[in-house]
Amino acid sequence: MKKLMLGNEAFARGLFEAGCKLVSSYPGTPSTEITEESAKYNEIYAEWAPNEKVAMEVAIGASIGGARAFCGMKHVGLNVAADPLYTVAYTGVNGGLVIAVADDPGMHSSQNEQDSRHHAIASKVMMLEPSDSQECRDFVKTAFDLSEEFDTPVIVRMSTRVAHSQSSVELFDREEKALKEYTKNPQKYVMMPAFAKARHVFVEERTKKLIAYSETSSLNKVEINDTKIGVITSGISYQYAKDTLGDTVSYLKLGIVNPLPVDLLKDFCKKFDTVYVIEELDGIIEEHCKVIGINNVKGKEIFGYIGELSQSIIAEKLLNKTSEFTAFSENVPMRPPVLCAGCPHRGVFYALSKNKITVSGDIGCYTLGAVAPLNAMDTTICMGASISALHGFNKVRGTESEKTSVAVIGDSTFMHSGITGLVNIAYNSTNSTVIILDNSITGMTGHQQNPTTGYNLKGDPASKVCLEDLCKAVGIKRVKVVDPYKLSETEAAIKEEIAINEPSVIISRRPCALLKYVKHKAPLSVDQNKCTGCKACLKIGCPAISIKDKKSVINHTQCVGCGICQELCRFDAIGGNE
């Protein structure tokens, strides 16, 4: 049976068919749906872990315990999980272990554009790269076999366009895999120096075997056409190249991107005058070719290192062809993403913006508080950095800074890696103020449960972390809970806590307005007779409010009646849902 599937959905299908028993992941665009789709198969145990490091360690444990196991993450998540990765590379596996890392060339939803192939090279772990949904399913199944055959974890590298494109996939039944026997084997699994030294020797031997395998593997496909030009490519870049160049060039499509073959590349390149290496982000394949002595390859000097490739970039660079198109005659205003109507983060950011507070920000929907008109964010680095960076900022800038700065972090991000930063604030004492934006869900990635929500991935009730108790337990004595829909109360709490000479936490608690269980009030309206057109209500950046004929109007399809704008109106012009 053929079905139209997202790359991520097909990946999950591959996990199912390969007999994978355990999935543990942390959500991150564009990887999230692999785990969400896995959870729909009753044969797979699937969970959201608090972060990627935990997820990978859970999967490693399951693998050692004899099951086929998986963990998935976005590119920056692999940085968090790098610690276990670099050592599970030494221990190898018992049941097959497959790891998905989803890169985001073009940064559709990420804070950097790292090329995760570097992690595969540095950790000496095999990496495969599919180019469409069918290959996602196929490569995952092969990855498990290779993992067990070569005693190695296998990373499958996804990218946004592969993960979030649907194409047809042939479905097969699950092959159930019995739990492998577990026998105590400290030489393999206890990585203390004496044992790890021996395992490093094993790793180098394994790499040689993997290179030999990649020379002849059907995952690397040669497609010879009657041409003078050759193209070496992998993943989504293959699709762009085929789209543009069709049969006018010959191809070497690499399904194994680490380790790269040697003879296969040399033999391919010998056949052509010029060989173009078409790869997104870094020039990893190209550099490898040059290192092994291939001199007729070109790549990064033509395509550069930044952003996504596409059929038109290839057409322009290699064929000198540009496409014709029409264009609208006027300037079209940008439409950047914004905090949703009714977003509980809005009130907090308005209060921070109004009081000109320095905001150490974090990763999540609330990063949108950085843009106009709220402009309420000074820094965003990585998951959890808001809290730890604020501590460093305040250490060097002193008391004055402590009284004019806060960190903001979501509930899920706090559980991911914010808690350790808070421990540090308490332990090494700055009088910093941390605001936990608790919207009771992992928002930006599309509503995943986390340890503070009281539900697990399958939607069943689960143990719930009490943020207040947790903050107190690490040594924060001042913990206050506010409702961000109550603007003046929220503002007062922020002013009070930044002024105090001790560390404090404000929990801004209100569930995400997009959650299905959240009951909305009727939409608000603007009394056109009372509205003076002062535009005070526009300062909160609500997408439901706009100006028509110099007065405010509220879009009833969008408004959820949160009432934040009512508090801003000095003329009592907004109402109508009492």
Add this chain to the structure above:
Amino acid sequence: MSDTKSVMIVGVGGQGSLLASRLLGNVLLAQGFDVKVSEVHGMSQRGGSVVTYVKYGEKVYSPVIEKGEADVIISFEQLEAARWVSYLKKGGHLIVSTQKLDPMPVIIGAAKYPENIVEKLKDLEVDVIAVDALSLAEEAGSSKASNVVLMGVLSTKMSFDDGLWQDALKQCVPAKFLELNKKAFELGKNV
């Protein structure tokens, strides 16, 4: 590739373009085409400009559509039609809902929403079909069904059996909203 057809669905995050693209993708698959549907998830979905690509033919490689490549663009909003019209081929169809949603730069007064967008689009070398999809969706029972109204309009530009569309609706829409969406589709078809 030359035999590949391209349809773009553009709008504002939250308007239901994912459902529309999945509907179309299922119809095309049932029709026996190779199909690729490319979606945008994550940050851009939060009220930003969103675009979905649907490509079909004997064999589809790249899932993305670029300037001057689309045979049809379906826009859920006027400004988005203006933004993405450069992706349309000369003579391509532009199905545009007359709904207007101010983007944040317009709301805060940093930019102006262009006037008479539909008329200006008609001056370009493309076939413009303007539809009050929001009113038709409300007539069908929910303002949220304008995506399916527009798919009804699209169905008149494609020569596929109505039964395929009905099957795709059944596959993609939750049962309790099926009747509403069927009505929305009919209203779009009869525009």
